[in-house]
Amino acid sequence: MEQKKALNRKKLKVILVICIVMIVTAGIGLAAYIHHVDTVTLGRKVSVYRLDVSKLTVEEAQQKISEAFQNKTITFHEDGKDVYNVSMEQLGYSLDQDILKSALETLKQERSGTFKLFASQRDYKIDYQIIRDEAQEQAALSADHFDEKDRTEPTDAHIRYSKKKQKYVLVKQVSGNQIDENRLLSYVEETLDKDFETELLTSDVKMELNEEVYRQPDIEESGEMKQKVKKLNSLLKKYRSTTVSYLFGEETQVLDSDTISSWLQIKNSGISIDKDAAADYISNMANKYNTIYVPRTFHTSLGTDVTVSDNEYGYRIDQDAELTQLLEDLKSGENVSREPVYSSSGMKRNGTDDLAGSYIEVSLDSQHLWLYKDGALVTETDIVSGAPTPERETYRGAWPIAYKASPFTLSSEEYGYAETVKYWMPFVYGQGLHDASWQSAFGGNRYKTGHGSHGCINLPEDQAALIYNTIDGGYPIIIY
Template sequence: MSGKKETMGKHAAAPQSPQDASQTQQIPPVQQAQPGAFNSAFQAAGVSDPKVGKGFNKRLAMRVGIVIAAVLLVVYIAGAFFFSGHFFPNTTLGSQDISLKSTSDVAEVATDIGSDYSVTVTGDGLSFTVSSSQAGLEVDGQEVAEQSIADNNIWLWPIEVFRAHDESANLSSEYSESGLGDVVRQQVETFNATATDPVNASVQYSSASGQFEVTAEKAGTKLDVDAVILKVNDAVLDMSSSAVLGTSELVQPTVLSSNPALTTAADTANSYLTADIELVLGTTAIHAADIGANEISQWVVIGDDLAVSFDEEAMDAWVEELAVSLNTVGTERTYTRPDGQTFTVSGGTYGWTIDDDAMVADVEDAIRNGLVGQLTVATTLEGYTYNGSGVQDWGAYADVDISEQHVRFYNEAGELVWEADCVTGKPDGSHDTPTGVWRVLNKKTNYTLTGDISVATGQPEYETKVSYWMPFTYSGCGFHDATWQSAFGGTRYKDGYGSHGCVNLSLSDAASLYDIIAVGNAVVVHE
């Protein structure tokens, strides 16, 4: 030995004895792993670093993950492929459940839906049903199925299978517009026969307020045929089972209360209502009638263009009615003579006659100018007074009593100021003194009375000079002196001494009457 002592590394294995070697070959029973056992295992396997074992686990897990992913991908792709031609669960088309059905199956379903389809139209008081045959309706089932399947989001099928799907929106149809339109039109027109039209907003006079006011439009019950057809068309196109009509399908008012032109028209019309007119007769302003808002409102017209004007015909009618009540010329009038006797006469030229045309023009002008006050009625003839129709409307007058053959003259106060006997016309139907209420037309002295022209001679039947002439008819009858009469009064007028129609007086009586009677005074001739 060299005397050097060899030192063993601290990790070197100690030499084994034969006994130890034999003991090493014996495999002890498996026991629970103790801490550090895996390290010992890795060492036994020739792996000196435990971190390398952890990498092995990761690779194993990765391999398992890849296998699972591959399986899921296959399932996913298979699902996407399946749902490219089949519908998801919980899918409906109209009222039909088409879950998991194929495109071809759904095409048949859609076609059947079209065959069985009908739409019920209700609302606004109308109710009827249109069948697919009436509408000439056809559904392209294949197109509906293709459009519906196109809605499938196949790449999200794992999520979509849990959702509800309604493909009814893809239900569409082709139909005969004329056929459907005819059915709907007939139903609506029958309904409209008893329906009410809408009422446009307008300007109306309110007697309560005494003003023109804007009245609101009112909906009627009449349906707009075209609007209903459009509503039903839309329902049929969408294969909807109902079409519910609303206010939009009613015939709508064309003028609404919001139209500012209505307010303008009302303001213009109301400006005419400011007039407050009293109609009066003659220079003494005898009350005849009143014109206020209630009357004016009947004559104001607001046209379709909302222009304000006067209804001339309505005004004419009102004036004519008033004139009839005011006109007395020729009408039957009853009066009591101051001596107490009562007579009824008709005919003649004395009294009131209203000038209708002038009165209409005057009233319209007064309304436009807002007159508040009196307006004298335009006349062509005037009486002395007016107390209504059928009564005395004269003042001073000559009373010719044919039965008594006597003439009396009364002043405005009804006082007898003159009287005399007379001879009136021969009562033969041609020369009678005409009865009625007349007026003195003029007065003349030293006048020549001329008779009618004779057909045989071509000359006047007579030419007679008189001192006093007071005619009261346009036919030539009047008061005059008749010096050829030997007497007056009695029955001479019936005994062959009657005149050609005039009232014969003595010269002195004619002179006296001439002095007191005035042109325009009434002459009342009666039996």
């Protein structure tokens, strides 16, 4: 019995030894295994950017990380629907393998320097470099991939004329939903750069398509545009409220607002006046009211009508200058009253009548002169005119009296004389009215019988004085 108990104790010791040896062997084996894993691979319970790379060599981890990165997917979402998917590989994105391998080797070296029997889970962020194939990225993000949806182009903010409102309005810009490839490219790159900081490898990316990637209007509503609309409507109002009353003595011609409105050229870009239409209006007015340099028909004191072709007295509208002035007047928004801009003007007018009852009339055939002022006969007198020869005859026509002088010396080298007169009133080409003390009589046929002047109209001294004191420079004289 005692022998049997001793044998059992011996067996227990052997078993215990064997167990201890096995435990020690297992421990040594486990330690060797852990050492091997921690030195040959990246170690136990290790992840990179949340991707498990436990017990993987640098090369194996490099391959797994690269594949995970390239399989990472971007899903584009728009209006509640997924519209396009693309992987990093399709996008032309990859990790720089040299930098990745170097970062993994550094990580392996850091971890192999410490031995822990029981490892705890740890996630690492390592250095990386993204390589982008720009051509492939642009191709993967071209607008063609998003054309299943009906898309509208953006419209610029713009100013237009509203016929309904009869004024200019500012139309705001509209973005539309047309994909802008450059904006989309920037949006994707910015979004991915932020995502890579925390989710380089594991999570797919969802991107919302909105105004941030839509083509934007080139012109947006601005304070400057609002101010332009205000100015255009102000100018339009002025054009529509302006009238121009042209004064021709007691007669008036009115350019009314309806006529002005018909000249308006209203475009979205602005307002202008039809200059051709305005110029035609001025031309027609000039044809009606110009009195100089056109044949002049005149009702004489003798009761007959005569026409003088050499007409250098009267009014002439300067059409270019008048157009310039009119265009300025039209912007005023006022009721303008004025005379036209003249290049030539007379003493006084009443409509097309540029004499208005004040003129000197001379009949060469009758050798007689009449002076009228404000419609009343001031005086009439016989005269002696130029001798009826081509060299000495008095010119027929209408002119203004150039000026007055008292006294004045008349001289001529050609005819060899120098005579001083008391009253001198020239009208054209050296000819004029003056007193002639050397004439013993006036009127009749004296101008034909050797007493004719060299072209001047000789007057009795008292009549010359009366005329001189009645008229001023510019007074019209008509000789026929």
